[in-house]
Amino acid sequence: MNDKRRRRLDVSGLIIALGLLVIAILLRRDAGHMPPPPAYARIGPEAATNVVALGLVVLGLATAYTAWRGAGVEPERADWGPVALITLAFVAVIAIIGLGGGFILASAVLFALTSRAFNRRALLVDFGVGLALGLGAYLVFAKLLTLTLPSGPLEHLF
Amino acid sequence: MEAFPSLLHGLSVAIQPMNLVFAIIGVFLGTAVGVLPGIGPALTVALLLPVTYKLDPGGSLIMFAGIYYGGMYGGSTTAILINTPGESASLATAIEGNKMAKAGRGGPALATSAIGSFVAGTIATLGIAFLAPWLVEVAINFGPADYFALMVLAFVTVSATFGASPLRGLTSLFIGLALGLVGIDELSGQARLHYGVPDLLDGIEVTTLAVGLFAVGEALYVASRHKGAPEKLEPVRGSLWMTREDWKRSWKPWLRGTAYGFPIGALPAGGAEIPTFLSYATEKRLAKHPEEFGHGAIEGVAGPEAANNASAAGTLVPLLTLGLPTSATAAMMLAGFQQYNLNPGPLLFAERPELVWGLIASLFIANTMLLVLNLPLVGLWVKLLAIPQHWLYAGILVFATMGTIAAKPSVVELSMLLVFGLMGFLMRRYDYPVAPVVIGLILGPMAEQQLRRALAISLGDPIALVESPLAAGLLGLSFLALIAPFVLKGLDRFKADED
Amino acid sequence: MVGTGGAARTRIKRRSLVVLAAAASMAFAGSLGLAGSASAQIAELKIMAPAAPGGGWDQTARAIQSALTTSGIVKGAQVTNVPGAGGIVGLAQFVNSGKGDGSLIMVNGLVMVGAILTNKSPVTLEQVTPIARLTAENQAIVVPANSPIKNAQDLVAALKADPAKVTWAGGSAGGTDHILVGLLAKAVGVDPTKINYIPFSGGGEALAAILGSKVTAGVSGYGEFEGQIKAGKLRLIGIAAPARVAYIDGPTLKEQGVDLELINWRSVVAPPGLTKEQTANLVSIIDKMAKSPAWQETLKAKGWDDAYLSGDAFGSFLKNEQVRIADVLKSIGLTQ
Numbered sequence A: 001m002n003d004k005r006r007r008r009l010d011v012s013g014l015i016i017a018l019g020l021l022v023i024a025i026l027l028r029r030d031a032g033h034m035p036p037p038p039a040y041a042r043i044g045p046e047a048a049t050n051v052v053a054l055g056l057v058v059l060g061l062a063t064a065y066t067a068w069r070g071a072g073v074e075p076e077r078a079d080w081g082p083v084a085l086i087t088l089a090f091v092a093v094i095a096i097i098g099l100g101g102g103f104i105l106a107s108a109v110l111f112a113l114t115s116r117a118f119n120r121r122a123l124l125v126d127f128g129v130g131l132a133l134g135l136g137a138y139l140v141f142a143k144l145l146t147l148t149l150p151s152g153p154l155e156h157l158f
Numbered sequence B: 001m002e003a004f005p006s007l008l009h010g011l012s013v014a015i016q017p018m019n020l021v022f023a024i025i026g027v028f029l030g031t032a033v034g035v036l037p038g039i040g041p042a043l044t045v046a047l048l049l050p051v052t053y054k055l056d057p058g059g060s061l062i063m064f065a066g067i068y069y070g071g072m073y074g075g076s077t078t079a080i081l082i083n084t085p086g087e088s089a090s091l092a093t094a095i096e097g098n099k100m101a102k103a104g105r106g107g108p109a110l111a112t113s114a115i116g117s118f119v120a121g122t123i124a125t126l127g128i129a130f131l132a133p134w135l136v137e138v139a140i141n142f143g144p145a146d147y148f149a150l151m152v153l154a155f156v157t158v159s160a161t162f163g164a165s166p167l168r169g170l171t172s173l174f175i176g177l178a179l180g181l182v183g184i185d186e187l188s189g190q191a192r193l194h195y196g197v198p199d200l201l202d203g204i205e206v207t208t209l210a211v212g213l214f215a216v217g218e219a220l221y222v223a224s225r226h227k228g229a230p231e232k233l234e235p236v237r238g239s240l241w242m243t244r245e246d247w248k249r250s251w252k253p254w255l256r257g258t259a260y261g262f263p264i265g266a267l268p269a270g271g272a273e274i275p276t277f278l279s280y281a282t283e284k285r286l287a288k289h290p291e292e293f294g295h296g297a298i299e300g301v302a303g304p305e306a307a308n309n310a311s312a313a314g315t316l317v318p319l320l321t322l323g324l325p326t327s328a329t330a331a332m333m334l335a336g337f338q339q340y341n342l343n344p345g346p347l348l349f350a351e352r353p354e355l356v357w358g359l360i361a362s363l364f365i366a367n368t369m370l371l372v373l374n375l376p377l378v379g380l381w382v383k384l385l386a387i388p389q390h391w392l393y394a395g396i397l398v399f400a401t402m403g404t405i406a407a408k409p410s411v412v413e414l415s416m417l418l419v420f421g422l423m424g425f426l427m428r429r430y431d432y433p434v435a436p437v438v439i440g441l442i443l444g445p446m447a448e449q450q451l452r453r454a455l456a457i458s459l460g461d462p463i464a465l466v467e468s469p470l471a472a473g474l475l476g477l478s479f480l481a482l483i484a485p486f487v488l489k490g491l492d493r494f495k496a497d498e499d
Numbered sequence C: 001m002v003g004t005g006g007a008a009r010t011r012i013k014r015r016s017l018v019v020l021a022a023a024a025s026m027a028f029a030g031s032l033g034l035a036g037s038a039s040a041q042i043a044e045l046k047i048m049a050p051a052a053p054g055g056g057w058d059q060t061a062r063a064i065q066s067a068l069t070t071s072g073i074v075k076g077a078q079v080t081n082v083p084g085a086g087g088i089v090g091l092a093q094f095v096n097s098g099k100g101d102g103s104l105i106m107v108n109g110l111v112m113v114g115a116i117l118t119n120k121s122p123v124t125l126e127q128v129t130p131i132a133r134l135t136a137e138n139q140a141i142v143v144p145a146n147s148p149i150k151n152a153q154d155l156v157a158a159l160k161a162d163p164a165k166v167t168w169a170g171g172s173a174g175g176t177d178h179i180l181v182g183l184l185a186k187a188v189g190v191d192p193t194k195i196n197y198i199p200f201s202g203g204g205e206a207l208a209a210i211l212g213s214k215v216t217a218g219v220s221g222y223g224e225f226e227g228q229i230k231a232g233k234l235r236l237i238g239i240a241a242p243a244r245v246a247y248i249d250g251p252t253l254k255e256q257g258v259d260l261e262l263i264n265w266r267s268v269v270a271p272p273g274l275t276k277e278q279t280a281n282l283v284s285i286i287d288k289m290a291k292s293p294a295w296q297e298t299l300k301a302k303g304w305d306d307a308y309l310s311g312d313a314f315g316s317f318l319k320n321e322q323v324r325i326a327d328v329l330k331s332i333g334l335t336q
Helices: A011-032 A045-069 A080-098 A103-117 A123-144 B003-014 B017-034 B041-052 B057-082 B088-102 B106-140 B144-161 B166-181 B198-202 B206-224 B244-266 B273-286 B299-314 B316-322 B328-338 B353-386 B389-407 B411-429 B435-457 B469-498 C011-023 C032-039 C056-070 C085-097 C110-118 C152-161 C176-188 C203-211 C222-230 C276-291 C293-302 C311-331
Strands: C044-049 C076-081 C104-109 C129-144 C167-170 C196-199 C217-221 C234-239 C263-270 C305-310
Touching: A011 A045, A011 B166, A045 B166, A045 B435, A080 A103, A080 B206, A080 B389, A080 B411, A103 A123, A103 B206, A103 B389, A123 B389, B003 B057, B003 B106, B003 B353, B017 B041, B017 B057, B017 B353, B041 B057, B057 B088, B057 B106, B057 B299, B057 B353, B088 B106, B088 B206, B088 B273, B088 B299, B088 B435, B106 B244, B106 B299, B106 B316, B106 B353, B106 C203, B144 B166, B144 B273, B144 B435, B144 B469, B166 B435, B198 B411, B198 C085, B206 B389, B206 B411, B206 B435, B244 B273, B244 B299, B244 B316, B273 B299, B273 B435, B299 B316, B316 B328, B316 B353, B316 C203, B389 B411, B435 C196, C044 C056, C044 C085, C056 C076, C056 C104, C056 C129, C056 C263, C056 C276, C056 C293, C085 C104, C085 C110, C104 C110, C110 C176, C110 C263, C110 C311, C129 C152, C129 C176, C129 C203, C129 C222, C129 C276, C129 C311, C152 C176, C152 C234, C167 C176, C167 C203, C176 C196, C176 C217, C176 C311, C203 C217, C203 C222, C217 C222, C222 C234, C263 C276, C263 C305, C263 C311, C276 C293, C276 C305, C293 C305, C305 C311
Parallel strands: C044 C076, C044 C104, C167 C196, C167 C217
Antiparallel strands: C104 C263, C129 C217, C129 C234, C129 C263, C129 C305
């Protein structure tokens, strides 16, 4: 840790510390809304919330302190493109299932976009593979083993 | 001691060829559904129970046992191969097991898991046969204060999963504890931190958190680093099977894991998670090469897997002797019994011994079939890792989504999966361990409830927490475990001074 | 009488219309023939279980499914699980997206009435269309076999002496068991906010606490205690039924001077916005199901009591229960 480059302010550490303190405040506020503890328990539903909030405050301050001293390790450069793409894929899945598009279609979209995020350039082929995978999984798990999976137009064909 | 002949008789019934076929079908179906991330053994059994309805009682019990063991092994398989614990009890397995798989040692990891489960299951089955009446007396006298002490011990040992930095480990743990607060507080019925979302009232599903943090988080992390240095996975490096060395390092953890799992599983609120955590911590402490922990130590797979399996057999103790269904799994077993208009209770052992012994024998047979079916499949499972990376992770995400939505069909659940996935990604990126988050979510609410129950029963008198000798003993043990590292360090220095 | 239908009409279909016509009032019986072709023919009945697979509501839903299909009352039936928060997650989906759907029903019960209130659900049972009450379970109060409390009078005396010292083990806060203890306190004139009720998550855990004498008394469905009572490990103090039950060897609370009745019922309801014909059609389907041999066998196998009550009678029962439960939950301090 004597490396000079690491001595500078650790910004991500400070953001994490801030995040912990924000969570602590949210917990504290929620505990404030709780009714007084029931007759005999002494401690009610607010007690654990307060304890966790206190712990988070302590941890947040400790994190801030170490970040201030610059003890943080610089993470390697990340590629944000693929992360955004997979996030987008999940949002698409949620939208498709929420709007009744069904499991198979959602699987295909998720499969194709994730594969694209891993640098593969065959979107249509992967979409086809995803459809086949989703269909296979649907037939085996929903039809044969009677699991409930969200159905849409494609599922109603079977 | 008429237990032994009865067990043999049960075995002779269960071993008929047709029953063996049912056992294999059950194991196969159970594994197939159990490998879905997010679907644990209890849910697997619940989902597949209708399949067993058509059989005669004997065959149905055996298939039922097969599905159950298959479901449990399926969860371990995904934990090892794709770092996705399908259920909370295989969390500890994922920590070391996946590191082993990434180092090309997935074969031995799966083998030690299957053989360890078999060893634990066999010993625990004998345990049911001989110790059940005695053990159940102890179990019944375990009160909320004793449970609380047990949870404290579990909390103390959890630091074994923290990795290098205690600050980061504790931060992860507390985030888990905070997540554990969400939902209806069981003792007061008050809703905490739900922000008006009805889906949050039941709290955060452990499996959704685990699948999000592990599977989705890992996929995001690998994708974010893909361009720089594509990770090369070698499915098999060295032997596909367990080497002599692996056997030597596995057998003791199997036994110790069983010793944790069986008695704690027999406690009405013991569960499978605590023994797996305790086993993991113990193996880390006792290991000859503690530095291997976190990089794929076989002991860290062998112990928790045995503990998990033994605890499942342990839950049968209160079920068969008292008719207490003490876990989701035991409740499903009860449903299995009810197919024949039987309600397990204190009289079951006396009134229907053939059925009880039949069930115990079925578990044994199913356990054996699991080994027979899955050991040859280890090679096939490991081949999964040879799938091109873009398809492997795409497939993992499809099945993670499917498991989550089959367990709880709701858009909110899927959104949580994404949020936890992003959280897992950031935690990996900034070097925070993810396992303590899940542990916090599991242990936090348990500890809180038991503490408050104990206080309600004693009308708020905190002395009640140490009044029972068991509770006092467990708390003392926790205290020792807490200070032991410091004391040992001091001793080392002392010795060093002497030298 | 409805001979205008196509050749595809099955025998079962005809019978269903006869029952339907008899049940419906004469006023709209004439239009039935027309409406029948649109609504009475249900190709597939969707049954929602607002709970995870394996629980009581799920088992009920699956039992209805199998009774309906094995007796050929409907062509097909499918169960969907929408678990969450005592059923209110399922209820919200049922009311919002099921509006006007005459081929959809949902299983629910007493627990949902309580959960709606304690969880402040925006959707309530006022919005659904009552179809029928199907099953019931007797609620029982027990003590450990070595307890000095021998009967309901002893228990009431202990409760009156110091309500704090009588600890109760039962299911979730605001659930059936908690409601029973609240009603008991009210019935004997003890302040319901003073009861020391300790919720346990699973039936097994609560039972272990009672057997281990960690608590004074336990409350649950009689079935959970039956084996222990017969084995002499628990003493039955009383059941909350209106009258003695044939298969239960023990007194009611009522005959011991505690004016208290509570059964844990389960029922089926339909979505809001149904036409009269759609409602009558569903009532007739469930009516036939409840009388089918397949259903009667299921009741026996599962140990559920038949509590069949349909149509308007069930509607007013549901209203009464809602008022009563709201009142007791308020008095034990769970809702404002």
